[in-house]
Amino acid sequence: MISYAVIDGAMEKGLLPMLEALDPPASCLYAEPVQPELVELAPYLVLVTKEVKRWLTTRDTPWGYYLMSEADLKTLRQHLRKYLQVLIPDQEKPVFFRFYDPRNIELLCDVLSDWQLHHFLGPIKTIVTVSKGTEIASDFTTRRAAFPADARSRQKMLVLQPDQLVRFNLAFEERYINKLAARMKTNAKRYTDDNYHPFAQALFYYLQQRDITDDRVISGLANLFIARGYNQLSDVPEYITTRLESLGAPGLVNAELLLIDELGSVPLLEEG
Incomplete structure (x- = not known):
């Protein structure tokens, strides 16, 4: 069994310098030629040597995950x-899918049917994610037991069904809301014992209804409200909600102009 790592260059800025310094067998998962501006942001499949393993243990980013397989690098990369x-409901063309994000892989394996999972894994025997320095191995032997090793799907790409997409979206939304609540609690300072999840959840869906989906803007509004001492959506003054709900401009424009008037700019996101 061979150990590989799928590493996301967009999340781990030290990836390319590591590949240059250690020179392990590795290949970009994007098809060649890779556009120059994407080289640093692309996912890479890397053979885990002792040096690579040692380097990965020093990372504190959600860099990716390990794969165990008997396949060679070329075969696994092609797979x-x-x-x-992937194909999703109500979309005629395939959409880009970050399956290599460790925050997505467990959910993906959970929502796929056993047959879809068998097809998705192919030559992969085990997936190992890392959480707070602890490696967590997922073995899918039981779920794959009903299918011969050489069974192949006739579909050329993964097709997500409506109920699967709903589960994905709900999980992504909850993950974002949890992160937003944590930001709000950090910025609250004098309200550090409060639970900001209900406020974050109400604010998230309120802004979604107005097509305000930009992370910088959502976080900027959340921080503005916390700084003003608002602890729930009903605390937000009417003059602010009136501006956000104005039909004279798109919701995102309304929110950006509000932040500029109140704070002088749309705040940059803080790390994490």
Whole structure:
């Protein structure tokens, strides 16, 4: 069994310098030629040597995860490249899919049917994620037991059903709301014992209804409200909600102009 790592260059800025310094067998998962501006942001499949393993243990980013397989690098790369796009309901064309994000992989394996999972894994035997320095191995032997090793799907790419997409979206939304609540609690300072999840959840869905989905803007509004001492959505003054709900401009424009008037700019996101 061979150990590989799928590493996301967009999340781990030290990836390319590591590849240059240690020179392990590695390959970009994007099809060649890779556009120059994407080289640093692309996902890479890397053979885990002792040096690579040692380097990965020093990372505190959600860099990716380990794969265990008997396949060689070329075979595994060809297999993984098939999942950079998926078909989802109400979309005629495939959409880009970050299956290599460790925050997505467990959810993906959970929502797939056993047959879809068998097809998705292909030559992969085990997936190992890392959480707070602890490695967590997922073995799918039981779920794959009903299918011969050489069974192949006739579909050229993964197709998510409506109920699967709903589960994905709900999980992503909850993850974002939890992160937003944590930011709000950090910025509250004098309200550090409060639970900001209900406020974050109400604010998130309120802004979604107005097509305000930009992370910088959502976080900027959340921080503005916390700084003003608002502890729930009903505390927000009417003059602010009136501006956000104005039909004279798109919701995002309304929110950006509000932040500029109140704070002088749309705040940059803080790390994390």
